Amino acid sequence: MSDNYRENVSIVSQEKLASDVFSMWIQTKDIAKNARAGQFISVYSKDGSRLLPRPISICEVEGDRLRIVYRTVGNGTKEFSGYGAGDTLDVMGPLGNGYTKLNKKAILMGGGIGIPPMLELARELKNGGYDVSDADIVLGYRDELFLNEELAQYGRVTIATEDGSAGTKGNVLDAIKAEGIKGDVIYACGPTPMLHAIKAYAKENGIECYLSLEEKMACGIGACLACVCKSKEIDDHSHVHNKRVCKEGPVFNAEDVEL
Amino acid sequence: MNTKVNLAGVELKNPVMTASGTFGSGMEYAQFVDLNKLGAVVTKGVANEPWPGNPTPRIAETYGGMINAVGLQNPGIDVFCKRDIPFLKQYDTKIIVNVCGRSKEDYVEVVERLADEPVDMLEINISCPNVKEGGIAFGQKAEAAYEITKAVKAVAKQPVIMKLSPNVTDITEMARAVEAGGADVVSLINTLTGMKIDINRRTFAVANKTGGLSGPAIRPVAVRMVYQVANAVKIPIIGMGGITCADDALEFIMAGATAVSVGTANFHNPKTTEEVAAGIEAYMNKYKVEDINELIGIVR
Numbered sequence: 001m002s003d004n005y006r007e008n009v010s011i012v013s014q015e016k017l018a019s020d021v022f023s024m025w026i027q028t029k030d031i032a033k034n035a036r037a038g039q040f041i042s043v044y045s046k047d048g049s050r051l052l053p054r055p056i057s058i059c060e061v062e063g064d065r066l067r068i069v070y071r072t073v074g075n076g077t078k079e080f081s082g083y084g085a086g087d088t089l090d091v092m093g094p095l096g097n098g099y100t101k102l103n104k105k106a107i108l109m110g111g112g113i114g115i116p117p118m119l120e121l122a123r124e125l126k127n128g129g130y131d132v133s134d135a136d137i138v139l140g141y142r143d144e145l146f147l148n149e150e151l152a153q154y155g156r157v158t159i160a161t162e163d164g165s166a167g168t169k170g171n172v173l174d175a176i177k178a179e180g181i182k183g184d185v186i187y188a189c190g191p192t193p194m195l196h197a198i199k200a201y202a203k204e205n206g207i208e209c210y211l212s213l214e215e216k217m218a219c220g221i222g223a224c225l226a227c228v229c230k231s232k233e234i235d236d237h238s239h240v241h242n243k244r245v246c247k248e249g250p251v252f253n254a255e256d257v258e259l
Numbered sequence: 260m261n262t263k264v265n266l267a268g269v270e271l272k273n274p275v276m277t278a279s280g281t282f283g284s285g286m287e288y289a290q291f292v293d294l295n296k297l298g299a300v301v302t303k304g305v306a307n308e309p310w311p312g313n314p315t316p317r318i319a320e321t322y323g324g325m326i327n328a329v330g331l332q333n334p335g336i337d338v339f340c341k342r343d344i345p346f347l348k349q350y351d352t353k354i355i356v357n358v359c360g361r362s363k364e365d366y367v368e369v370v371e372r373l374a375d376e377p378v379d380m381l382e383i384n385i386s387c388p389n390v391k392e393g394g395i396a397f398g399q400k401a402e403a404a405y406e407i408t409k410a411v412k413a414v415a416k417q418p419v420i421m422k423l424s425p426n427v428t429d430i431t432e433m434a435r436a437v438e439a440g441g442a443d444v445v446s447l448i449n450t451l452t453g454m455k456i457d458i459n460r461r462t463f464a465v466a467n468k469t470g471g472l473s474g475p476a477i478r479p480v481a482v483r484m485v486y487q488v489a490n491a492v493k494i495p496i497i498g499m500g501g502i503t504c505a506d507d508a509l510e511f512i513m514a515g516a517t518a519v520s521v522g523t524a525n526f527h528n529p530k531t532t533e534e535v536a537a538g539i540e541a542y543m544n545k546y547k548v549e550d551i552n553e554l555i556g557i558v559r
Contacts, residue, residue: 216317219525223525239338
């Protein structure tokens with residue numbers, strides 16, 4: 001019916017990218033080869049006291065291998081960060097819709113732990129024959145940088161930091177304004193206040209805009225109705241303007257969602 | 260070996276079913292679970308019209324469990340009959356439709372609408388802690404539970420299961436009230452009202468402030484209540500609350516449940532229902548139990 005798989009995968013490698021940001025490559029059977037930018041996987045804890053999977057965005061795909069870059073925010077992600085090469089984990093994926101890729105001058109905008117999906121998106125845009133010769137990649141950080149050097153191979157990277165330690169002091173929109181960055185489509189992922197501001201900016205400037213949303217999830221496959229967002233269009237499931245972030249999302253046209 | 264159980268004249272191939280609200284109508288889970296291997300699928304609650312549910316966040320994880328306040332978002336009975344029932348009819352399993360409402364009239368309307376649909380049983384949700392009107396209002400007063408049971412029974416064409424709330428002083432009083440009202444089966448327990456504070460955001464973890472606690476954390480409470488109700492009423496019991504494996508399910512059966520529902524565990528392992536059914540068979544093999552019915556209420 002759909003291409004979701006639950007697998008016990010082995011970890012190929014794990015490394016620390018910043019004080020609370022980790023990068024993990026996993027070897028999958030079917031998940032990686034069916035995955036695309038903007039989708040996510042559910043990662044399950046081995047500790048029976050933590051029942052719910054952690055939804056983590058896909059950072060990169062290479063054959064049967066898949067990479068996640070995640071922040072340790074609680075005990076679940078802390079547990080994951082303690083595993084290394086050869087350890088196994090239960091995961092489900094690829095989940096969600098992913099980004100709709102357009103052949104237009106793109107601005108990729110990632111904020112904090114919303115940056116990782118921009119790597120696979122940039123790669124797919126470049127490798128998929130989209131004209132990204134002048135793509136802009138705008139990254140917002142609190143302070144510590146990660147993935148910025150890897151992203152530089154796919155476009156012009158502009159950085160904003162909250163503390164001003166690198167790039168423009170402020171957020172991604174401050175950087176766009178400071179650098180006079182222009183584009184015809186925005187792909188963004190990051191905290192809700194950032195997405196809110198990007199939505200307003202895109203509307204004001206008449207730019208097509210796709211946002212990847214985050215919400216607390218339980219099942220990850222559209223059954224439990226925990227992770228809904230307010231949508232302009234009637235949703236498929238309940239016909240009440242509540243689209244499921246895990247199923248119809250996590251990527252939405254900015255025009256279709258209320259943040 | 261016999262794993263069949265009988266609930267008010269409806270024969271289930273085994274005692275394992277899904278708990279309402281954790282499995283949708285099975286569509287999303289069918290890619291992981293062979294629905295043909297389940298005794299029944301209990302659908303997410305359906306009302307007379309679409310309900311939008313509560314604001315987000317709707318859930319929060321807690322130690323060994325979770326709190327939810329989804330608020331019974333559902334598409335209403337019309338879409339449900341057109342889409343969900345035909346989907347489930349493709350499988351060799353029993354269909355139990357969970358019904359929710361804000362008033363007696365709402366419940367009656369949905370039950371009447373289902374009269375000629377090919378569903379095997381109805382489960383009446385009088386125990387949802389997350390909606391302001393209806394739901395729990397009928398599940399915390401014996402008189403109200405009795406009245407709603409009678410009203411539903413007067414129009415129902417299928418056997419009626421009344422789903423009980425644990426958020427009461429004495430659950431046997433509620434079980435006796437619905438039995439007196441004509442209920443064919445009782446199911447218990449729904450979630451326990453709980454609260455979690457997000458200390459980083461310094462506010463409630465779920466937007467509804469309170470929500471229903473489910474998962475293994477509540478299992479001993481649920482087993483105790485099933486045992487009490489088994490000793491208080493004659494009608495069969497569907498036991499649930501934190502079942503994650505066959506061993507858990509067998510506790511409920513031995514405490515007096517004829518069938519069991521798996522809920523929150525589906526989020527952790529989507530194949531839990533199927534594994535519980537297989538695990539019960541393995542237990543029966545190991546201990547040479549000829550008939551699952553021998554185990555029901557064996558603990559006295």
